[in-house]
Amino acid sequence: MSVYTCVSPSALEDFLRRYRLGRPLGLRGISAGVENSNFFLETEAGEFVLTIFERLPAADLPYFLDLTAHLAQHGIPCPQPIADREGHYLQQLCGKPAAIVQKLSGSSVEQPSDRQATAVGRLLGRLHQAGRDFPQRRANPTGPHWWAQTARALAGRLSPAEQALLDDELAYQRRQRASHLPQGVIHADLFCDNALFEGDVLTGVIDFYYAADDLYLYDLAITVNAWCSRADGELDPALSRALCDAYQAERPFVPGEASHWSTALRAAALRFWLSRLYDFHFPRPGDLIQIKDPEEYRRILEARRADCLLPL
Numbered sequence: 001m002s003v004y005t006c007v008s009p010s011a012l013e014d015f016l017r018r019y020r021l022g023r024p025l026g027l028r029g030i031s032a033g034v035e036n037s038n039f040f041l042e043t044e045a046g047e048f049v050l051t052i053f054e055r056l057p058a059a060d061l062p063y064f065l066d067l068t069a070h071l072a073q074h075g076i077p078c079p080q081p082i083a084d085r086e087g088h089y090l091q092q093l094c095g096k097p098a099a100i101v102q103k104l105s106g107s108s109v110e111q112p113s114d115r116q117a118t119a120v121g122r123l124l125g126r127l128h129q130a131g132r133d134f135p136q137r138r139a140n141p142t143g144p145h146w147w148a149q150t151a152r153a154l155a156g157r158l159s160p161a162e163q164a165l166l167d168d169e170l171a172y173q174r175r176q177r178a179s180h181l182p183q184g185v186i187h188a189d190l191f192c193d194n195a196l197f198e199g200d201v202l203t204g205v206i207d208f209y210y211a212a213d214d215l216y217l218y219d220l221a222i223t224v225n226a227w228c229s230r231a232d233g234e235l236d237p238a239l240s241r242a243l244c245d246a247y248q249a250e251r252p253f254v255p256g257e258a259s260h261w262s263t264a265l266r267a268a269a270l271r272f273w274l275s276r277l278y279d280f281h282f283p284r285p286g287d288l289i290q291i292k293d294p295e296e297y298r299r300i301l302e303a304r305r306a307d308c309l310l311p312l
């Protein structure tokens with residue numbers, strides 16, 4: 001659970017006066033999430049989610065909020081940001097940037113079914129298409145440059161086996177070239193806890209705070225690793241097929257993407273192994289902090305390396 005900032009009742013009252021949402025009726029810290037402090041907020045106007053941005057660069061926040069608004073306007077089920085009385089999505093609370101967004105119905109699943117994987121694949125394909133005419137650009141801050149920087153920060157803290165795996169994978173990824181493949185706005189963190197369902201119906205996708213420009217295939221690989229990996233790191237072939245087929249029905253692959261698939265899966269595994277290692281070795285202070293297990297992503301990375309010619 002991650003709540004890094006406590007909000008007093010008077011601070012909340014002052015904050016809400018800047019919106020047309022009436023008075024606060026309740027505020028409850030949310031038990032999931034890693035990056036931001038999130039709260040379910042009830043006001044006289046209904047239920048919302050309040051996010052206090054803890055470590056995202058302030059200059060990037062309009063991008064996330066404008067992107068979510070753009071996708072919502074293009075039919076993607078995601079939380080429409082709520083504008084304040086002056087029409088701004090971004091405000092300040094407890095001296096930090098903050099925003100209120102629409103609360104979506106549904107809840108996340110831990111063990112997705114084939115139908116749920118299909119719904120996620122279709123949604124991701126639609127999201128990539130809907131992002132095509134979003135005018136703002138954002139380079140991916142957790143790309144290869146960040147991998148190398150994070151690896152340097154972790155030096156001396158890893159076991160010899162972890163260090164050897166990391167060095168070898170970084171060297172492998174440095175030799176790959178993919179800049180000719182289709183790119184655009186990607187979600188970049190479409191894990192099971194970032195999709196909401198009612199039964200098999202996908203009611204929403206949330207948490208666009210890693211969204212950026214990068215390869216669509218890499219986003220699909222992040223999603224497949226997150227949704228279709230077994231406890232031992234191996235892919236569940238039926239789930240993976242369901243998700244990828246549904247994705248391709250929305251955005252068919254171009255030549256060259258299939259042959260890059262295995263590299264994309266490895267890159268996606270490496271990225272989350274690194275961030276989890278970093279959070280494990282450099283935990284942040286806070287009231288309710290959730291640290292995700294790096295070992296899960298080490299197993300996924302090992303399994304994708306062993307399956308190095310995995311067909312798409």
Ligand SMILES: Nc1ncnc2c1ncn2[C@@H]1O[C@H](COP(=O)(O)OP(=O)(O)O)[C@@H](O)[C@H]1O
Binds near residue numbers: 103108193207
């Ligand atoms: N708009 C929303 N509607 C409903 N629930 C939400 C919404 N936004 C966040 N949540 C809940 O809050 C949790 C954490 O949100 P998330 O954006 O993933 O946090 P973080 O950015 O810290 O990772 C989610 O798993 C979900 O349960």
Ligand SMILES: N[C@@H](CCOP(=O)(O)O)C(=O)O
Binds near residue numbers: 035191207275
């Ligand atoms: N999904 C990532 C961590 C990022 O946290 P989120 O709560 O913002 O999705 C992981 O599982 O490592």
